[in-house]
Amino acid sequence: MLQWGRIKYLMADEFTTTRGLGWIDAGRMQKDYELVQTYLGMEKPFAVESAFTSRLLDPTIKMDASKVPK
Amino acid sequence: MKILGIAATAFALVASTAVGHAGQSVSLILNWTPAADHSPFYYAKAQGWYEKAGIDLSIEVGKGSGVSSLKVGSGGAPFGISDLATMLVARSKGADAVALMSIYANTGQTFYWLKSYGVNGPKDFVGRKIGNPPGDASRVMWPAFAKAAGIAPDAVSFVNVGPTAKSAALKTRTVEIISDFYNSHDLKLREFGSDLGSLNWKDIGLNAYGNSLIVNGAFLQKNPKLSEDFVRITQKAYAACVADFEPCLKALLDRSPASTARSNCCSGAASSI
Structure with missing residues (x-):
């Protein structure tokens, strides 16, 4: 149960709580891509927007921030 | 005949529904x-x-x-x-x-240490040993963390410690800092109590x-x-x-x-x- 509380913390950000549970933000993805490219290396670079989509998510289902332990 | 017709239609509907829900x-x-x-x-x-x-x-x-x-x-x-x-x-x-x-x-990447070792935050990582497996993401990404923390990338040394041996290595001071995932935070809290110090990478601006x-x-x-x-x-x-x-x-x-x-x-x- 305690572990699930930590997981809920990891699930909640400004996008999952407002735009849809599981939302992947384009700006954050771009930063992740650059981080990975710098430190892990990309064998063949690609457009980051081809690697994710949030369009299949139901925007009415949001991460409930009130359930995240303080 | 009319009843038979209705029954046949109902059967056909049930059958088609069943086919529709056969499942991929x-x-x-x-x-x-x-x-x-x-x-x-x-x-x-x-x-x-x-x-x-x-x-x-x-x-x-x-x-x-x-x-x-x-x-x-x-x-x-x-x-x-x-x-x-x-x-x-x-x-x-x-x-x-x-x-x-x-x-x-949010990233689960977190550094853990014991305060009794004189570590109270990333600035105190300098000269310390960090334990984790060789391919651990936090080791690979360490230069990014060091940059965000304002310390030199070569200011620490890494010790190879397997995933299940991390807490023991910290306890015996084989290493003074370990990296682990935040969702196992409570296991460490139970073991080390108030002596446990931690920093999630999100809190230093690295949130992959x-x-x-x-x-x-x-x-x-x-x-x-x-x-x-x-x-x-x-x-x-x-x-x-x-x-x-x-x-x-x-x-x-x-x-x-x-x-x-x-x-x-x-x-x-x-x-x-």
Whole structure:
């Protein structure tokens, strides 16, 4: 149960709580891509927007921030 | 005759409905053995939500995000769970994988230390030994952390410590800092109490996406409706488990091999690998 509380913390950000549970933000993805490219290396670079989509998510289902332990 | 006609129509409707719900077999490869963060999949399956959408889901135990992202990327499984950075690397090597939903919107990467060793934050990491496995993401990404913390990348030394030996290595002061995932935070808190110090990478401005639901790109192209149903059911299941975890834990324990699920449900030791 305690572990699930930590997981809920990891699930909640400004996008999952407002735009849809599981939302992947384009700006954050771009930063992740650059981080990975710098430190892990990309064998063949690609457009980051081809690697994710949030369009299949139901925007009415949001991460409930009130359930995240303080 | 009229009654017979109605009966025949009703039978035809039932038959066509049954065919419509026969279910398309799809598999999901986990990033690791079933753990609490996977419980919503088992919960939705137990509730029959996937089945009602015509999805006959089988869940496959994984062996790390490297394996799951490559398996999904090669079409060996339509869906999977993978750390997003690992999936990006796999994609750069040709894996046809696309992320559909974040599970860990925040990074689980966390450094742990004991305050009694004189460590109170990253500035005190200088000259210390950090224990983790050689390929550990926090070791690979260490230069980024050092830059964000304002310390030199070569200011620390790394000691090879296996995932299950980290806490023991910290306790015996073989190392003074370890890296681990935030979802096992409470195990350490129980062991070290108020002497435990920690810093999640998010708190220093490094917040990469963690475990996420991924799909094979070609499968997504061919099956847009099924993919959307799968995502939305999964999303609904996570929301239900956020509201009330008890039935999700039960579903996890009921649907997984007991020894595996029970040993992983509350430790989360490897759930972000």
